[in-house]
Every structure is written in C-alpha cells, then in structure tokens.
Amino acid sequence: MKYSLTDPREHFGGPVKKQPNFLKSGKPDPKTVKFILFVFVFLILAAAGIAMLPHLGKLFSESGRDALVNTVRAKGATGVLFFIGVQILQVVLFIIPGEVVEVAGGVLYGTVGGYAVCTVGSVIGSVIIYCLVRRLGYDFVNGLMDGKFGKLAFLKKKENIELAVFILFLIPGTPKDGLTYFVPFTNLSLPRFLVVSTVARIPSVISSTFAGASLESGNITVSLIVFAITAVLGVAGILIDRRYIQNQNRLQNQQSAKPAKGDCQ
Numbered sequence: 298m299k300y301s302l303t304d305p306r307e308h309f310g311g312p313v314k315k316q317p318n319f320l321k322s323g324k325p326d327p328k329t330v331k332f333i334l335f336v337f338v339f340l341i342l343a344a345a346g347i348a349m350l351p352h353l354g355k356l357f358s359e360s361g362r363d364a365l366v367n368t369v370r371a372k373g374a375t376g377v378l379f380f381i382g383v384q385i386l387q388v389v390l391f392i393i394p395g396e397v398v399e400v401a402g403g404v405l406y407g408t409v410g411g412y413a414v415c416t417v418g419s420v421i422g423s424v425i426i427y428c429l430v431r432r433l434g435y436d437f438v439n440g441l442m443d444g445k446f447g448k449l450a451f452l453k454k455k456e457n458i459e460l461a462v463f464i465l466f467l468i469p470g471t472p473k474d475g476l477t478y479f480v481p482f483t484n485l486s487l488p489r490f491l492v493v494s495t496v497a498r499i500p501s502v503i504s505s506t507f508a509g510a511s512l513e514s515g516n517i518t519v520s521l522i523v524f525a526i527t528a529v530l531g532v533a534g535i536l537i538d539r540r541y542i543q544n545q546n547r548l549q550n551q552q553s554a555k556p557a558k559g560d561c562q
Contacts, residue, residue, distance in 0.1 A: 399415050402505075403508060464497075468538050507523060508520045
C-alpha cells in the first residue's frame, strides 16, 4: 500500500486552500510589511491629530484662545517644538485643514513668527512624505489614495515641471498636502520640490497667520474679512485647479497621440 503525503482533503474532493506566499517562503511579504507599517504609523498620527482638535477649537473663543496662548507661550522653546510637531502632523495626515494650524500659528507667534514655524513644520513634513512614499511605491500609495493619482499623471511627463507644481501649490483651495504624495513619483528632486512648494505657499500661509495675529490682537473685523476673502479665493481656486489639470491632461494626450518624427504616415 502506498501512502501519500498530500493533503487528505484531496482524496475526498475537498478544497485545498493555498498558502500565502509569505508562509510558503517563510519570509514576510514586503507589501504586507509596508501595509502594516503604514497603517500603524497612520493610526498613531490620526489619534494624535484627533486629540489636537479640541485644543485647536479653543482658538474661536476668547477665553479658550487666551488659555491656549498662555499655555504654549509659557513653555518657550518646548512650545515652539510642540507647534512644529502639530504642523508636521497636519502635512503628513492632511485631515486637519492647514488653514486652522496656520491661523493658530498667527495667534501664538504673530504674522511673521507664525509663518516661520508653519514653514519649518511644512518643510519637515514634506521631507517625511517624500522619503516615505518613495519607499512604499507608486501602486501602494495610489491604492491608499483610492486611485486619485490618475489626474496628476501629466506631471510625470511635464517638461517644465517646476512651473506646473508651483502653479498647483499657488492656486488657493487645492489639496496641497495630497499633491505632496504624488510629486515624489515625478522627476522633481526633493531640494527643488521644497524650494518650489515653499515659495508657492507664501501667500496662503501669510494670509492665514495675519488673520490669526489680527484675531489675537482683537481685530475681529479684519480677521473676518481675511477669512471671507480666503473662502472666495478657495472656491475660485478649486474651479481653476480643475480646469488647469484638465487642460494639462488634454495637452499631454494630444502630444502623445502625435506621431514621432520619422514615423511612416
């Protein structure tokens, strides 16, 4: 009698489940490790961001604003580092509106000081994203973004990519932090990206920190005017952004459809 070492279920017509690749090889699948690592980091940052929301909400009441300002300022350099950490968190997660953090920077440190700390946090956050998504890979990150990278595909073949990225970061209302997740997959180097994005963000960040500084000094009317103008520009920016991206994709498709020189007609 011959004995088989195969799964007994094979003799009874039962299904045999295939083992995952990482179990067969005895080594963890790199994609699985990447996913678990990303989810772990995301959950930690998300929990920290949610914990911050009640404190940021204090900005809109006079008593809460005074308490928050006094608490953070009393901590000196530690308070500055804490705020930079909040800005880094906002850039990496981008579930907290960037304007809220920038207004808080203006309340705490004034127009110029608020711009400085927001910019430092934004640059550090951008570096983290750039290096992280390069390691995770395009397909993995695009999947996490629900396939939204498709509309930005024109940037991969854009000759003057610095100008295109500058325009997208300059237009009000555009998802700048989400765009940061795509840029690493283009030919724009990290140093050039940081320069272009930082310069393009200046008007938006300055307007928010100015509104925050005005709010802190009691100029509620000025703050409301700035918020109203920002809201109008944001709505217009969203429309302009959509039109610009559509036009760029259409031009890219037209160029791709043209026969190369020397091709037979």
